[in-house]
Amino acid sequence: MTRILVVDDAASTRTVLGNALADVGYEVKLAASGRDALERIDAIDPDVVTLKTTLPDGDAVDAIERIMTINPTPVLLLCDELPEETADSLLEGVARDVVSYLEQPVAGLHGRFVADVVEAVGDLETVDASSLALARTAATARVAQPVTGGQTSLRRNDTANATVPSTRTDSRRDQTSSRPDDVTTVPVEGTTLLESIVVVGASTGGPKIAERLLERLPAALDATVLIVQHMPATFTGRFADRLDTVSEYPVREATEDEWLSPGEAVVAPGDADLEVVDHDGRGLRVRLDDEQTRGVQPSIDVTMETAAETVTGPLCGVVLSGMGGDGAAGIEAVDAVGGHTIAQDEATSQVFDIPCQAIATGCVDEVVRGDAIAAAIVDACTVRPANDRAAANTEGETDD
The missing domain is CATH 3.40.50.2300 (Response regulator)
Incomplete structure (x- = not known):
């Protein structure tokens, strides 16, 4: 018993x-x-x-x-x-x-x-x-070496939507943050897709994986990152501050009716759903809804579904360790509009409910280890050079 x-x-x-x-x-x-x-x-x-x-x-x-x-x-x-x-x-x-x-x-x-x-x-x-x-x-131990993920790019995009990787120093970010010395970001090889939007959802066991993800996500990807972590409102602002200290991205708790630019990340408040309501040349506009309609707040499904309805460019949905089924419907919505979907694997998920139920929809493109998720996002949001793609396509071929 x-x-x-x-x-x-x-x-x-x-x-x-x-x-x-x-x-x-x-x-x-x-x-x-x-x-x-x-x-x-x-x-x-x-x-x-x-x-x-x-x-x-x-x-x-x-x-x-x-x-x-x-x-x-x-x-x-x-x-x-x-x-x-x-x-x-x-x-x-x-x-x-x-x-x-x-x-x-x-x-x-x-x-x-x-x-x-x-x-x-x-x-x-x-x-x-x-x-x-x-x-x-x-x-307590940092994984020092960079990891590599899959070779899949976002299905809704092609090289016409790509831009040369950014080499700028982002003035919005204090580059002297307290990132661990033994952590390196994932290299960006190829060209980045223009204005990629990444939505990350997690619950129990998710905070440390989200932290590792943000440690490794390169500023050169220039994505806009929305993080939905099941966590009381007491903690979400502090969680955003924690992520900000380890990431090349400026990270903050989302506020009502704000515009986000490429290269920024926000965490959904613990007492509101984070909705995506506009996406145009000014960036991505989000708003907060404190009317709980999904049984859990903040809701991963709400953020992913509204992103799928609104985002006009590259979209990537990611689900990490957690309890319950929140995120499965969101992954289906991202997949339905041609976005790329990633789930953390069972071996590295402390609680496998959220990834498992997302995988069960048949709409997950990649199932990867927790320490490989940042690399999978980078691969999904970049287009590899033609010679690299050709080499990848011939891997494993043998003479007759």
């Missing part, structure tokens, strides 16, 4: 969540504090931990750190109001470890939130706990 450890200092919350989880067949253990949970976690050996972000005897950052050290376990964070310094440090744990998140209502528990907790626990119980320790170790 799957064992769940519920950690919350409020007895009423422990009771409500514990009863709801027990009603669907889980074995439930309760802890009133982080210290209590950590003292008992080895003996309890839970399959999933639900953890309130504010506990009276310490912060959730330390709890996650010690859980992942003592007994690596998927964690569901129940996010309430956080001090600024706690939110900043907690994002480090969110980006590094397998953590999912739900906003906890300030006014008290309600039926929808409790049902969401039960559903999220059900998704997390499928995570292979033995892979968490390996993933945590791997997260």
